[in-house]
Structures are given as C-alpha cells and as structure tokens.
Amino acid sequence: MGVPSDMIRRVGPIMHRLLPKHIAEACTEPLDAQAVLLLTAWSSDASARSRQRDIVRQRLGPAMASTVSRLSAPMESLKDALRLPWSR
Numbered sequence: 001m002g003v004p005s006d007m008i009r010r011v012g013p014i015m016h017r018l019l020p021k022h023i024a025e026a027c028t029e030p031l032d033a034q035a036v037l038l039l040t041a042w043s044s045d046a047s048a049r050s051r052q053r054d055i056v057r058q059r060l061g062p063a064m065a066s067t068v069s070r071l072s073a074p075m076e077s078l079k080d081a082l083r084l085p086w087s088r
Contacts, residue, residue, distance in 0.1 A: 019078075020074060020077070020078075022074050023036060023071070023074055023075065023078070026071060031063065031064065031067050032067055032071065034064065034067075035064060035067040035068045035070075035071050036071060036075065038052075038056065038064075038068060039068060039071060039072060039075040040075070040078075042072070042075065042076075049072075053065065053068065053069070056068050
C-alpha cells in the first residue's frame, strides 16, 4: 500500500463530511463498508446493475447481496463527485 498524499489527507475528511449520515454510519460496519465501496462503482445502467447484483450474490453471498440491496437506494442519490469516476 502506498502512503497517502497530502491531498488525500486534506480531501478525505471533506468528502466524508459530504456523505449522507446514513452512508457515513454504514462505513463503520465492515459488511456495510464493503457494500458502500462496491456501490461507488455501481453502473447507472439498469441492465448492468442487474448483472452486478447477480455477480455479488454468486461470488460474495446472500448477506452481501442483501446489504448491497439495502444500501443501493441511498448510494444512488450520491453526487457524482462522491462516486468513483468510472461508475457513471
């Protein structure tokens, strides 16, 4: 792992404050935090999201699939600046 740059040290806390409270709280639970990370790269295309859900269920199991489903609506409302750049 690399050492965080000064920019990441400055921007990270700002971005964290911009997250909706529900999402920020989810990031404190290991399973929820993994789902949040997956969802930051979720496709905006409905067909692709359906395939992504299937992959999560098959490879990561029903608990992760359920967590992803529970957090998907709040994550979809995130501003693009808080998502990974390739997800839109």
